[in-house]
Amino acid sequence: MMTAHHLPAMIQSMGSLHRYRESLQQLQSTWDNLSLLSQLSGTGTDMSETRQAFGKITTDVLDSLAQETLNKTISAITAKAQVAVDIVVRNLFERTADIGFLSTDDNLSNFLDKHIAGSVDETDYLLLRERFSEYVQKYSVYFNVILLDAGGNILVQLDDTNPTRQSHDPLIEEALHSDAPYLEVFRHSDLSPGRDASLIYARKVCHDNSDTALGVLCLCFKFEDEMDGIFKDLIRQDEWCVGLLLDEQNRVVASSDHYQIPLGAPLEHALGQDWILTRFAGRLYLAVTRETKGYQGYMGPGWRGHVMIPLEHAFEDNVASIIAGIDPMLLKKVMRSPLLFSPTLLGIPKQAATIQSKLNQSVWNGNIWQKRDASHNAQQNNFSKMLLWEISNTGFKTQSVVEKTVADLYQTVVAVMLENSRFFASLAVDIMDRNLYERANDCRWWALTATFQRLLSQPELGMQEMHAITKVLAYINQAYTVYSNLVVFDRHGRIVAVSNPTYERLTGETITADWAKAALQLRRSQDYVVSDFEPTPLYDNQPTYIYAAAIRHQEQTVGGIGIVFDSAPQFSAMLSDALPRSADNEVIQGSFTLYVDEKLRVISSTSQDFAVGSHFTVHPGLCKLAPGSTGFDIALYHDNYYAVGARASSGYREYKGAGDNYKHHVTALIFIPLGKAADINAMMDSENLLQQNQFKPVSNQAAAEDAEEYATFYIGKHWLGLPASHIVEAIQANSIKPLPDTSSVLEGMLKHKDSVVPVLNLARLTGIDFQPPEQDKQIVIVQAGPKLPKFGLLVSALGEIPAIAPDAIEPLSAFFATINIPAEGIAKVMTDKGENLLILLSAVNLITRISEAARQASVQNAETEGGGDVLEQVA
Incomplete structure (x- = not known):
């Protein structure tokens, strides 16, 4: 974790985080000024709770972004440090x-x-x-x-x-x-x-x-040549990190940049820690150190992988370029994944929207109260309205910064997964190419074995000669366990010896496969051939590669040697070693890797879903990369989203190089889970149902003198309004007592101050599809006149409070022949989103509907339970 001691230096180096922090600090100053002005002007809006809520949420999200930004860098350089030492140990x-x-x-x-x-x-x-x-x-x-x-x-x-x-x-x-x-x-x-x-x-x-x-x-x-190649593969030219190997005295034995960190320099290691901040040559570096995992029990010369990156370049913002080619819809989905983010982080945008929604309710009520407060003159009212607008606008700005910060946080995490998928796919290919390079070497070298050359040059081979060849093959195979079998055949392709006794029955049979015929045609000691990845009797009729070379004596081809790669366990081990791992070195659950050839045949896989030899169809485009190229994307497979990284084989040293006749296109693919589609869709559907108070107050300076202000609100997507003079206030309530008749347009009864008011569900009345939330239901309290009863309207969200002239209102009959809404007319109103149609309701008609519904509920209640007037049932 980032400590308080490291925080200042870290934040200064995190460009986007620093910008967000500065923006929020400026907004905090604005909040302080607005709070003071609000108290002096008497707008009736208390912002202390809003300020505190936004303050807490911004602190949380900035801390989370800082930690994930650090994690992104640490993840990248840790993988490089681990691979640098493990790859060289494999080679050694x-x-x-x-x-x-x-x-x-x-x-x-x-x-x-x-x-x-x-x-x-x-x-x-x-x-x-x-x-x-x-x-x-x-x-x-x-x-x-x-x-x-x-x-x-x-x-x-x-x-x-x-x-x-x-x-x-x-x-x-x-x-x-x-x-x-x-x-x-x-x-x-x-x-x-x-x-x-x-x-x-x-x-x-x-x-x-x-x-x-x-x-x-x-x-x-x-050694220097080998490390140059490893560092070249690990560290791109545009990266600032320095790859290093340290000996047991923590002195540099290999460096990717001798000018920054020279050979022999003593360095502070980070063993036992995830990372350290360290100073070298007057510069501050972020550094990680990793011990080798070893290979088949061999731990190497005692070296450690070490990577350092200058702090001023450690957190350069390249997230946008990483995700630039990803489908925006797929990206949007995985950015809501419960697998990647905690419920707290996923809930931050909703939390910010809720805070702003409550602030908007306060501003909305403030505008209503300003209309009723006769002690204010027109000039003071205008100032108060402008102040209320500024309060709401500052809330929107704060919410916007929070949402952008959260989006950066989400994108950073997804970018890490995508980069990891590409990195570990490159590791898988590198391991394979290096391993198979040795196989190409082995077959050519063993073809030069003097015993093979001398005995195969004889016209006929007796049992003694065949036994001598078998003995040599067995000795070799005992030392080189990556092979299932070694086979020597004569100039006619007839098998004369095998290393594995399981295949002795094949001795004397002729190999008719193309690779054997091609091997016998070779004329140079540097030449070799490789079979297709196909089933062979020499590998229990399972698919594998066979590397072969000609055995020559005195410029004549006298036979050949075929070395049968034990592909099933060897490729599986390679892929397993390339699986992405968590900070505690555990394989990321649900991830898997594959080798796929240019015909889209699966060569090996760590997932049972992809059998060897099966056709790969999940993301075939990633298998068409040019040799040495990398790619990544997001894929949906079996109702799960994955980060899919790919790297095409390009060989190692001269193997598969420009001067090598052998070219075989293989791609390594890494799948890292990003979340279950069903979980993500359920979360997004739930969020889409939630409607917040997202209005922005509009200026009324240009309104006509006879214009009247209307308090507006939404039922689902429908925009409705009542004269602002008829509105008492908007509240949020959780204590609405339902009425016995659930089909009634009455939602129930609500205690408001010293009275009990009925709450009308306009969605039921009008047939609008709207499901109110279980908590914090938005209620608008209406009272059209001092002698008229109060009632509540259950709404989705609050809207603007525009001023509308009478001549701008059209009767509903001009638009609809019949309508089931208790409304007086409709008006075209300009909002920040453009022109919109506002349905203006009649408070008197609403009271009539409530009375009718109450009487029907009372009659039904009396018939079924013998009860009294439903309007008298008070919570």
């Missing part, structure tokens, strides 16, 4: 597998054997260096591969520019005596003397059945 997990597998390569141990024996020649050196080159062409995340002997002498390395010939780095000695599957260091090393820090993976090289170290293999990771 693959590196731990690489060093473990490559260090067991027979080519390395054979070379070291020759080196120890002193029989290495130039050809051996060139072949091993060529092998390192082949490796880095595929696993392009490394800038150097180094093989050292037990004395720390560099025997073969890929980087010819590296001047180091012997290393004294303690990493070498540690690797020689360690049985760990990998060692990982990030610091300065003489293995890369030109770099301040290098991320290096090391492991000893041994023979298959020996623990005796022959030497050490080191893989040098392109």
Whole structure:
């Protein structure tokens, strides 16, 4: 939560909030002046309650807007901090597998054997260096591969520019005596003397059945290059935030902007807190820090994701641009969602309208009382009326600012959901592309396995040879569990070995699928093919991708390798990792994710509603984005509104890049629930039924001398009026005692001051469709003359008090042949909304209708209950 200590700096940085606060402060000064003038002029309008009510509601809404504005920024930078560290940890997990597998390569141990024996020649050196080159062409995340002997002498390395010939780095000695599957260091090393820090993976090289170290293999990771790519994807060029990685001493090891936050700088972390305000280099920043969630038990080098944003740019108002392309009707609906907003926040516009409605009632009564007060002269009356108008107008201004503030609040929350949907869709695609990049690398590298090349080059394979290939495949598959099966086939497409014993029955069968035929046509070690996402016997007849490459020996294709991606659990895990989460790291309930291809087939989904292979129809347009593009919208699905974010795959590094022949369009979609349509519609229908006093007093300065003021009101959408001189006041009542005859036009009896008055329901009398509210019924008390009885009219809302000349009134007969309204005429009146027709009622006719209804009710009551006069039944 925002504390009082942070509040001034925060508010000054929240542009829209600052503007609203200034506007409300100006209105508060106006209220103070109007209150004083009202007391001096004797308008009879007490504004203290209205001022207090508006004061409380504006404080509440400004506080809520401030908190949601902060939440919007915190949500965005927290997601970036979490993803920055988790994505790099995922990548480094693959590196731990690489060093473990490559260090067991027979080519390395054979070379070291020759080196120890002193029989290495130039050809051996060139072949091993060529092998390192082949490796880095595929696993392009490394800038150097180094093989050292037990004395720390560099025997073969890929980087010819590296001047180091012997290393004294303690990493070498540690690797020689360690049985760990990998060692990982990030610091300065003489293995890369030109770099301040290098991320290096090391492991000893041994023979298959020996623990005796022959030497050490080191893989040098392109850390700066990798982080540049991660930050580029996470932080747009127009964003002000700085993405960082911190080490365990909270020093910067990676920065998206070295000019703002340089490498090595010590920073204040925010671990254990949602966010902090921190000062760096004379500038105030909002900052978040997040620990990695790890990947398959691997927690990385101990780094943390950290994002900072200058406070003066932390709350820049981009909400309007975010929601600009959203259907206004859909936006209006989700902005009334009980799922996104508390009842208190959803009720603020209604609360503000109610406050203004009560103020308008006071102003309306003030105008009526001014008409009756003979102690005021005409000039004083005009001043009072102008003051009353200004009071009402100031109320409308206050209500308008409150409503605009609330609208900003609502839009901010919805914008966060839309941005989150786009962000997490991008995360889902990034995870997929990075994962499948490794699969393209694996199939090409394993195709270079010497055992495969040598054995498949033979004219015929016996059981011993097939067993040897199976053994290698099983070893690989044991280390790389993302595959369900690995298969090697000969130059005719006949399966000679599988890694998974479940599929041994397929050995000897010929693969007729197009991907296998295409693999056998490949001629370069960099080439690979990928099957369509389709069912295959190699994956229990379930759909998946198979990555394949040709196995070549002495410039001839001797077979191929197909690696069967375990798509069901792997894609499901990727999508689950990309699901949006709340502040307490719980998945947002009701959200789900999908991968959909260009044919709108579902590849994977976290929702049971979208089966793998089914056709996606909810928002198909979002699946037609250009590679790397993002989009979002609001969708209605199964009676629920969702923020739907999308990101189209664009590959990772060279995978699916400009030089890659493989192009496959996949879109990730994230659905985040925004609310149930039925709940939203019910709320909006309920609000639409409520009619408030929304009139604005009109100026009577240009009225004719013989013009008479009419007090007006609404029954539903119908505008009616009585001479203002016939009106006692307007009140709100909850204690109307109903009469026994519910069909009567009499609503009931009401105690008003020292008398009991009947209340006429004009809607029932005229057949107008109007359902009065259960609470705060609007009643107009009428008394046409001192000797005539008082009565009440149940109305929907109060209207203006215009002055109308007699010659401007037309008899109803001029408009209608027959009418069931006790009226005298009709007039065209100019209001702030334009010209409108006002039906002028007759108080005498209304009294007659009340008397008739009362007599009928009394007779019916006497017949059924033996009771007396219904008008004598008093609450």
